[in-house]
Amino acid sequence: MTLAPSLSKPEPMSTATLTVDLDAITANWRSLNAMTRSETGAVVKADAYGLGATRVGRALVHAGVRSFFVAVAEEGAALRQALGPAPAIYIFSGHMPGDTDMIGDLDLIPMINSLEQMIRQIEALPGHPFGLQLDTGMNRLGMEPNEWAALRDIALGQAPRLIMSHLACADEPDHPMNAQQLQTFLDMTAGINAPRSLSNTGGVLLGEDYHFEMTRPGIGLYGGLPFEHAHPVAAIEVPVIQCRTIEPGESVGYSQTFITDEPRRIATISAGYADGIIRALGPQMHAFADDVACPLAGRISMDLIGVDITALKSDPKTLDLLGPQQTIDMLADMAGTIGYEILTSLGARYARRYVGG
Amino acid sequence: MTLAPSLSKPEPMSTATLTVDLDAITANWRSLNAMTRSETGAVVKADAYGLGATRVGRALVHAGVRSFFVAVAEEGAALRQALGPAPAIYIFSGHMPGDTDMIGDLDLIPMINSLEQMIRQIEALPGHPFGLQLDTGMNRLGMEPNEWAALRDIALGQAPRLIMSHLACADEPDHPMNAQQLQTFLDMTAGINAPRSLSNTGGVLLGEDYHFEMTRPGIGLYGGLPFEHAHPVAAIEVPVIQCRTIEPGESVGYSQTFITDEPRRIATISAGYADGIIRALGPQMHAFADDVACPLAGRISMDLIGVDITALKSDPKTLDLLGPQQTIDMLADMAGTIGYEILTSLGARYARRYVGG
Numbered sequence: 001m002t003l004a005p006s007l008s009k010p011e012p013m014s015t016a017t018l019t020v021d022l023d024a025i026t027a028n029w030r031s032l033n034a035m036t037r038s039e040t041g042a043v044v045k046a047d048a049y050g051l052g053a054t055r056v057g058r059a060l061v062h063a064g065v066r067s068f069f070v071a072v073a074e075e076g077a078a079l080r081q082a083l084g085p086a087p088a089i090y091i092f093s094g095h096m097p098g099d100t101d102m103i104g105d106l107d108l109i110p111m112i113n114s115l116e117q118m119i120r121q122i123e124a125l126p127g128h129p130f131g132l133q134l135d136t137g138m139n140r141l142g143m144e145p146n147e148w149a150a151l152r153d154i155a156l157g158q159a160p161r162l163i164m165s166h167l168a169c170a171d172e173p174d175h176p177m178n179a180q181q182l183q184t185f186l187d188m189t190a191g192i193n194a195p196r197s198l199s200n201t202g203g204v205l206l207g208e209d210y211h212f213e214m215t216r217p218g219i220g221l222y223g224g225l226p227f228e229h230a231h232p233v234a235a236i237e238v239p240v241i242q243c244r245t246i247e248p249g250e251s252v253g254y255s256q257t258f259i260t261d262e263p264r265r266i267a268t269i270s271a272g273y274a275d276g277i278i279r280a281l282g283p284q285m286h287a288f289a290d291d292v293a294c295p296l297a298g299r300i301s302m303d304l305i306g307v308d309i310t311a312l313k314s315d316p317k318t319l320d321l322l323g324p325q326q327t328i329d330m331l332a333d334m335a336g337t338i339g340y341e342i343l344t345s346l347g348a349r350y351a352r353r354y355v356g357g
Numbered sequence: 358m359t360l361a362p363s364l365s366k367p368e369p370m371s372t373a374t375l376t377v378d379l380d381a382i383t384a385n386w387r388s389l390n391a392m393t394r395s396e397t398g399a400v401v402k403a404d405a406y407g408l409g410a411t412r413v414g415r416a417l418v419h420a421g422v423r424s425f426f427v428a429v430a431e432e433g434a435a436l437r438q439a440l441g442p443a444p445a446i447y448i449f450s451g452h453m454p455g456d457t458d459m460i461g462d463l464d465l466i467p468m469i470n471s472l473e474q475m476i477r478q479i480e481a482l483p484g485h486p487f488g489l490q491l492d493t494g495m496n497r498l499g500m501e502p503n504e505w506a507a508l509r510d511i512a513l514g515q516a517p518r519l520i521m522s523h524l525a526c527a528d529e530p531d532h533p534m535n536a537q538q539l540q541t542f543l544d545m546t547a548g549i550n551a552p553r554s555l556s557n558t559g560g561v562l563l564g565e566d567y568h569f570e571m572t573r574p575g576i577g578l579y580g581g582l583p584f585e586h587a588h589p590v591a592a593i594e595v596p597v598i599q600c601r602t603i604e605p606g607e608s609v610g611y612s613q614t615f616i617t618d619e620p621r622r623i624a625t626i627s628a629g630y631a632d633g634i635i636r637a638l639g640p641q642m643h644a645f646a647d648d649v650a651c652p653l654a655g656r657i658s659m660d661l662i663g664v665d666i667t668a669l670k671s672d673p674k675t676l677d678l679l680g681p682q683q684t685i686d687m688l689a690d691m692a693g694t695i696g697y698e699i700l701t702s703l704g705a706r707y708a709r710r711y712v713g714g
Contacts, residue, residue, distance in 0.1 A: 014456055015431050045631075046706065071627070072371040072706075074372050091371075094598070096370050098370030135601070138608075140655075168613060175612075239453060241453065242471045250496060251525070252496040253525065254526070266496055270429060270450055273697075301497070302406075302697060303403060303428035304498065337637065338636070345630075348705060349429075
């Protein structure tokens, strides 16, 4: 026995494969970039929505992205290691206690959300770049109008790199909140020369009034709604462990939720809810053999799923759970959630294969 | 700027902390071990149900565990690196194409599920240890009775290390499937001298008839039902990024699902569905300041959650999402799922703190 895997190990075959099309991500970025006259940044928080911030970030740098956005300083630190010193890395949560060394040493740009954060930034890192986040009605992150009124002159005297806010309803173009937030952002930033940013992917699609000097698409890069013309980015292919024929009266999986009344052929595949194939998908999703949709049989378990492959002419080696036949937004509808959560749930066990970039 | 984080970096403060109590895990293992006269193994698949197979596995070795179970060979390889050569590591998915080098080099024990896997094992790794998995009615993994009848003499001639099956309804003690599977397992293994294993956590609780020579608890180690007397294992503490007062008519979060009709104090905390705080939990879960339950305000977003902290006397620095006040099984009920999925969804962004072990 040796404790290092042998160098001749072939491609893993017992875990599922998550393929990420980096060319599709950069094509999506270019499409969104072409819709505005602004700089187009890229949101790569939550490990690039679960798809891998290191590889996604490098591909986007090659495509021309100069500004990245992450949720917390730790994500910014990891991204800096991956991308080197050139790109700007903005931190939505701002400057939290304990973040000072990371922000300073790794040249991160905190988006300051409050008076408390502003004081921390100026005291701990005088002269270090920062941005400002304003609340225009979502009441999640950013300074309130009264806080901003008190702090505005001091903050602007420190030359902020970016002033931003975030839209609460941009995925619903007709929602009156969009225009309200736009007007509030215009009021709060009137007469200011610093670059401004209001729009996520949905905001880009709302039109020029929402674009300002920088946009920040996230989900659109990764192939999800509301960017209807996005290229699909992620695909999941799962190995079949074994196939069996079941007879009338037999059940499949936990708690006998699937009982057959005629002979069926069942494949057991090597993925489950620990891989983000969330249990709530069970009754509605399919596994695909090329274009043939095979219904699931029984509950999704942690590492395994039963699939009714009776319609297939022969036992398959693999089945597809995510791809052009069944997209992240289709899965989201089935599970009663949004495509964003389908992506961020995918988990760590996949063999990840990156193509393009 | 340097590209390595400074050595003086304090504890991370902008990500949430997931605390894993290794002493609670080993205490749960000892309790389950004390219920039987069998060897008690430990299931650490899916990265020990999301809690970290390396740290959990090492703690369990120190507690006396000699046999570990994982889903796929890749997990076994990682576990071998963490635990060294002594423990037995069993692979539920058996011997898949591409697994041979890992199984051979790292001394993993595949649980052979089919004639196809048996041939692969004997041809590729003659004399290498293996086990056998039998299907007793779940129709997920393992040999069917007819397949087993044909293969039994050959397989037993190769001295299998373990013969196992898996219960489909063990979490429901009164389900008639339990006794049916037990009888089938007894029939299929009659007259065999090899060690046998049938029971997960639920099976241990079903009583001595189900124990055989080895048990394989998983969820019970990690503090979940059906082991009602388990010690809680995991806790989540989330930093507060900022607090604000909102006025009547104001909303919080995406799509304005929370609109207040009186002044409220709102905290924004640094965790979201990318951290496994799944969106479906939104309407029902609370964030806790010690024992005070604070309702969520608005939708859970990817990295952020709004919490109504009006009931608190002062703004908190952190709030708890998982702990004795709100357990994995309580969260599971709120989200319409099971504690297992709450655990495996927790994600990679936490600062993980291990205590005990």
